[in-house]
Amino acid sequence: MIRLEDVTLFVRSAALGSFSRAAREVNLLPGQVSAAIQRLERELDRRLFARSTRSLRLTAEGEKYLPYAQEMLALMHAGADSLQSDEDALSGELKIALPSDIGRNILLPLITDFCREHPALAVRLSFSDQISDVFRDPVDIAIRYGKLEDSSYVALPLAEDNRRVMVASPDYLDRHGRPQMLEEIAQHHHGLLFIMGGHVYDKWTFPQDGMRRQITVKSRMLCDDAEVARRWAIAGMGIAYKSWIDVCDDVLAGRLERVLPEMPGESTPLHLICPHRKQFSPAIRALHEVLRTPLRALTAKLQCQSMP
Secondary structure, three states: OHHHHHHHHHHHHHHOOHHHHHHHHOOHHHHHHHHHHEEEEEEHOOOEEOOOOOOEEEEEHHHHHHHHHHHHHHHHHHHHHOOOOOOOOOOOEEEEOOOOOOHHHHHHHHHHHHHHOOOOOEEEEOOOOOOOOOOOOOEEEEEEEOOOOOOOOOOEEOOOOOEEEEEHHHHHHHHOOOOHHHHHHHHHHEEEEEEEEOOOEEEEEEEOOOEEEEOOOOOEEEEEEHHHHHHHHOOOEEEEEEHHHHHHHHHHHHHOOOOOOOOOEEEOOOEEEEOOOOHHHHHHHHHHHHHOOOHHHHHHHHHHHHHO
């Protein structure tokens, strides 16, 4: 008889490409995962993985079986959800990947209140500006900036109208001057850069008259955490090009000032993404509703700021 836990370990091993990584997720030894896969292979009378000392890959039979295994697990979770009453629907564990800046400063208080309202729900948060792969990483959902080009993801919009804005502290602009053109920023100002998707985000793009204008920004300060770039901007170290949601409170409080506010910034919508629609549990749907309203209110403030 096929064991559900063996199927689960098969799916995670296929996603991670490693018995060891799959074992660490569930606090097992790699040998225990290997034994589970061998047990599943005996039940199916098929070899699912081609193993070597340096690699692990699915066989043709394994690739054929994988979508059925994923569907099996999805149906099991859906069945469990259907048995829950309204009172205990928001239970279990929810693993969420968040960008560092908005995650700590905007989303964390909202998620904390959400947890307070639903004490049977356990939440595990992961803060990082590295793009989470919801198919491979041990997360249920990821909250991600930018236009999604991978149609295999299911995405729920959180803030469709969000854009990037250039900001600097009033002190910095008093000392270095307020740019009147984009070219001045590239030639005479310090950019505050961060790494995004494994690359330094030093090419700032702006839509204008149906085209895209781009400048390459010089910088002596670089970080792998976008929140640090915002803090550097507040400290008067240069100009940052950040999501409006990240810097909204700082602009409205006067800690930061928009640079070239008449110049529309790059569109950077915010989404809640999940590998498959069947994995949108009652907890995920409820969290989406809790986050969407205040985030849309923040982007509405950007539209008000942009009005002449």
